[in-house]
Amino acid sequence: MTVKHWFPLALGAVVALLIPAVTHDNYVIQLLNIAILNAIVVLGLNFATGWVGQINFGQAAFYGLGAYTTGIATKAGLPWITTPFLSVVIVMGASLVLGLPTLRLRTYYLAMTTIGFGEIVRLIIVHWEPVTGGTSGLRAIPGINVFGIGPQGQIQHYYLLIVVLGLAASIAARIRQSSLGRAMIATKDSEIAAEQSGVDTTRTKLIAFTIGAVYAGLAGCLYASSIRFISPDSFSGTQAILLMTMLIVGGMGSIPGCIIGAVGLTILPEALRFLGQWYLVLYGLGVIAVIVLAPGGLASLASRLPRWAGAR
Amino acid sequence: MTDQTIITARGVTRRFGGLVALDSVDLDVPHGIVQAIIGPNGSGKTTLLNALSGASHADAGSIRIDGKEIFRLRPHRIARLGLARTFQNIRVFSNLTVLENVKVAAACNSPMSMFSIMLSTTTQRQRETEIESAARQALEIVGLAGRADDRPTQLPYAQQRLLEIARALASKPSVLLLDEPAAGMNMTESMTLLDTIAKLKGKGITVLLVEHNVRLVMGISDRVAVLDFGKKIAEGAPSDVQRNPLVIEAYLGRRHRHA
Incomplete structure (x- = not known):
């Protein structure tokens, strides 16, 4: 780790830790909490999509599965501590059922199956009203509680979520630096060359897809028990596309990019709210501008900066 | 037999629609040598290499690497059994x-x-x-x-x-397949490549070399097999193969003699 590596990291950590000192506005902190949760989900999406190159529109559904599992379980009286495990078991099961048959095939089969899967999950949530609360969602979900200890208020949740995001990002970084991470990128760059180098590409794709689902499932679990209210809108197909947009705008394959994209695109609509209906126009133009001007995403701009500075 | 031969292929056949790209090819490659496979364009060299490495499976036949049957195994399994390859069209990550x-x-x-x-x-x-x-x-x-x-x-x-x-x-790997490794190289680069291949042979690696440029391979190869229209038409020491009338014909034309 050189200065070039840890300086942006340390800067980001300091800024993140100082934010609650600057604003005590609960609305702002809650928005940031959602941004952090989205960042975890996008980090998960990056495994299968950013590194392995498989298009996955099921990430919002895994997010929702984790959230609803947690909401339903805690409202039924199960202790909170069981919910991360329940969420992980359910999303892993779902991702294996989806991934095993489709990831053997090349090209866009995963994209099609995950779109279908997202729709199935949404329909179940909307129509299984007695359990899921239908379109009005689930309210008053019990909070995080580990043997009587749990965060109180938005700011404590914020710090907890920052720690979880830090863990999620460092696990992703470790995977990237391991043979598994290299196998993922090799699979994207040339599936046949990866196979001939001894990489089981089917297994690699399945692992990436499943790790990503687990990230989303755990983020969903934390979403339900820190925001305390969930509804099908938060996990719809639109959300799946938004998550994909966050990944692309932030920078496919880049861990800081995932966080920048998720936080930026979660906050931006709220920041542009004063524009009324015009906000969508500006938002759309902004996304197009990033894709055209910086095809590698916002993270690639950051890595180009030192080169510009050095050239002068 | 598996003591000396590292690759034993029998009746390897590959069809693309009506075209027979490989027509029941047999190949025995002794351990530790440099074996070249030459032939005119479209003679099935790369198809044979793809069949051996599992990149594109043969339709019929038997392929053994070091005595283990690899026919229709997935490429990563074949790689783990000790067969590595390069590509004619560069595929780096x-x-x-x-x-x-x-x-x-x-x-x-x-x-x-x-x-x-x-x-x-x-x-x-x-x-x-x-x-x-x-x-x-x-x-x-x-x-x-x-x-x-x-x-x-x-x-x-x-x-x-x-x-x-x-x-x-x-x-x-114990076997290394090189698919037209000198393509796009200039003279100096090709010479360095030949040195590298000699070094690999010195390490006991069996090298299977597919080349379009016949002159390049003659010096370095211990054995040469010649493919034409998916069939093996000759095999032996480089000097013998060069004198073989079938080979000369395949390269110089008059291919419709047998039609």
């Missing part, structure tokens, strides 16, 4: 560094456990160190050690071919 490209293959036979990666256990770190040193050794052999941290796309064409060879070597 452009989103990885040169060193990481080679590390992918160096990790060929090491199982990866999610938990040891997440916890960065001692065994995991030890494995990474081993992979790294194996990868650096392979880069050293082809003379690319100085470019380890570059992107493969920053390398000139000839060096990208060498990178593919390094990547293939990193999996510690």
Whole structure:
């Protein structure tokens, strides 16, 4: 780790830790909490999509599965501590059922199956009203509680979520630096060359897809028990596309990019709210501008900066 | 027989629609030699290589590597049995560094456990160190050690071919298939390539060389097999093959003699 590596990291950590000192506005902190949760989900999406190159529109559904599992379980009286495990078991099961048959095939089969899967999950949530609360969602979900200890208020949740995001990002970084991470990128760059180098590409794709689902499932679990209210809108197909947009705008394959994209695109609509209906126009133009001007995403701009500075 | 022959192929056949790209080809490659496969364009050289490596399976036949049947195994299984290859159209991993490209293959036979990666256990770190040193050794052999941290796309064409060879070597193969390794190389680069191939033979690796440029392979090969229209028309020492009238015909034309 050189200065070039840890300086942006340390800067980001300091800024993140100082934010609650600057604003005590609960609305702002809650928005940031959602941004952090989205960042975890996008980090998960990056495994299968950013590194392995498989298009996955099921990430919002895994997010929702984790959230609803947690909401339903805690409202039924199960202790909170069981919910991360329940969420992980359910999303892993779902991702294996989806991934095993489709990831053997090349090209866009995963994209099609995950779109279908997202729709199935949404329909179940909307129509299984007695359990899921239908379109009005689930309210008053019990909070995080580990043997009587749990965060109180938005700011404590914020710090907890920052720690979880830090863990999620460092696990992703470790995977990237391991043979598994290299196998993922090799699979994207040339599936046949990866196979001939001894990489089981089917297994690699399945692992990436499943790790990503687990990230989303755990983020969903934390979403339900820190925001305390969930509804099908938060996990719809639109959300799946938004998550994909966050990944692309932030920078496919880049861990800081995932966080920048998720936080930026979660906050931006709220920041542009004063524009009324015009906000969508500006938002759309902004996304197009990033894709055209910086095809590698916002993270690639950051890595180009030192080169510009050095050239002068 | 498996004591001396490392590749034993019998009746390898591959059809693309109505076209028979490989017509019941037999091939025995003794251990530790440089074997060339030559033939005019479209004679089935690359198809044979793809069948051997599992990249595109044969429709019928039997292929044994070191006595183990590999017919229709998935390519990564064949790679783990000790067969590595390069590609005629360069296929490097452009989103990885040169060193990481080679590390992918160096990790060929090491199982990866999610938990040891997440916890960065001692065994995991030890494995990474081993992979790294194996990868650096392979880069050293082809003379690319100085470019380890570059992107493969920053390398000139000839060096990208060498990178593919390094990547293939990193999996510690017993058989190395080279698909037109000299394509796009100038004279000096081709000479370096020949030196490298000689070095590999010295390490006991069996090299199977597919080449379009006949003159290039004659000097370095111990045995030459000639393909024409998917059939093996000749095989033997380079000097014998060069004098074989069937071979001369295949290269000089008059291919419709047997029609």
